[in-house]
Amino acid sequence: MFLVALIFIIISYGMVDSLRADYAEKWQLDFQDPATPVMEGIINLHHDLWFFLILIAVFVLWILLRTLWFFDRSRGTVPSKVVHGTVLEIVWTIAPSFILLAIAIPSxxxxxxMEESTDPAITLKAIGHQWYWSYEYSDYTTDSESLAFDSYMLPESELKEGQLRLLEVDNRIFLPTHTHLRVLITSSDVLHSWAVPSLGVKVDACPGRLNQASIFLKREGIFYGQCSEICGVNHGFMPIVIEAVPLKEYVSWVSSQIQI
Known part of the structure; x- marks a missing residue:
């Protein structure tokens, strides 16, 4: 029975690639699965903040309900006439300070x-255009030209079974796993933003300026992102697709691209 269910799932998705893909699902409220140490840190910090948030919310709700219950006019309760309490004010000033300090340190x-840069083995340059991305692997040159290509969103009419609408591109970015990577982000026209949630990366692409992001992919997979800066009428049609592969497969891909 389990085997039949597994076969049904694979057939439903149509392609094995989609099972490896990291993308937002319908009604998804949680984070996508992390693929980098930075994204793991973001998720852990989020969970830690929720711990403090729930404690504070429960405490405030308890105080509010207790006040409404015990000081209802129909009960004839006479509230205290005290308008100033030194100890109380010291406590509710110092306690939040310690909470903010506990939040600030891990933040x-x-x-x-996230800003730390390790000596990268590979550098990728991402350039935003209205409305597509272009990429350059400046470490590899042939006849004084870098390995470069444009990446456009695939129209719905060209999608194959199992591919994702508004997220698939004609040319994916190939990057190796377990390798220190550097991504340089810029723009040729207006403000864009290069964002891939599974990698914990969201960097503005500014005309005339180079911004940098360091990435260390911990696992293989296909990671989807989009432009996250309102850049014009086709802002919603600038997807980003990164395929993380083993180093040997990445070297083979680079070799095939250079030969072309």
């Missing part, structure tokens, strides 16, 4: 780790 650690 700053994560921010610094």
């Amino acid at each position: 700053f650690a994560l921010l610094y780790s």
Whole structure:
């Protein structure tokens, strides 16, 4: 029975690639599965903040309900006439300070780790256009030209079975796993934003300026992203697709592209 169900799932999706894909699902409220240490840190920080948020929300709700219950006019309860309490004011000033400090320390650690740059083995340059992305692998040159290509969204009429509407592109980015990568992001016209949720990357693409992101892919897969800066009428049609593959497969892909 389990085997029949598994075969049915594979047939339903149509392609094995879609089973490896990381993309937003219908009614998804949680994060996508992390593929980089940075995204793991973002998710862990989010869960830690929720711990404090729930404690504070429950405590405030308890105080509110308790006040409404015990100080209902129909009960004839006479409230205290005290309008100032030094100890109480010190407590409710110091306690939030410690909570903010407990939140700030891991937040700053994560921010610094996101900005930290390790000597990259591969550099990818992403250039935003109205309305598509172009990419350059500047580490590989042939006849003084870098390995470069444009990446357009596939129209719905060209989608194959199992491919994702508004997310598939004609040329995917290939990157190796377990390798330190650097992505340089810029724009040729207006503001764009290069964002891939599974990687924990969201970097603005500004005309005349190079922004940088460091990536270390921990697993293979297909990761989907989109432009996250309102850049014009076709802003919603600038998907990003990254295919993370083993280093040997990446080298083979680079070789085939250079030969072309």
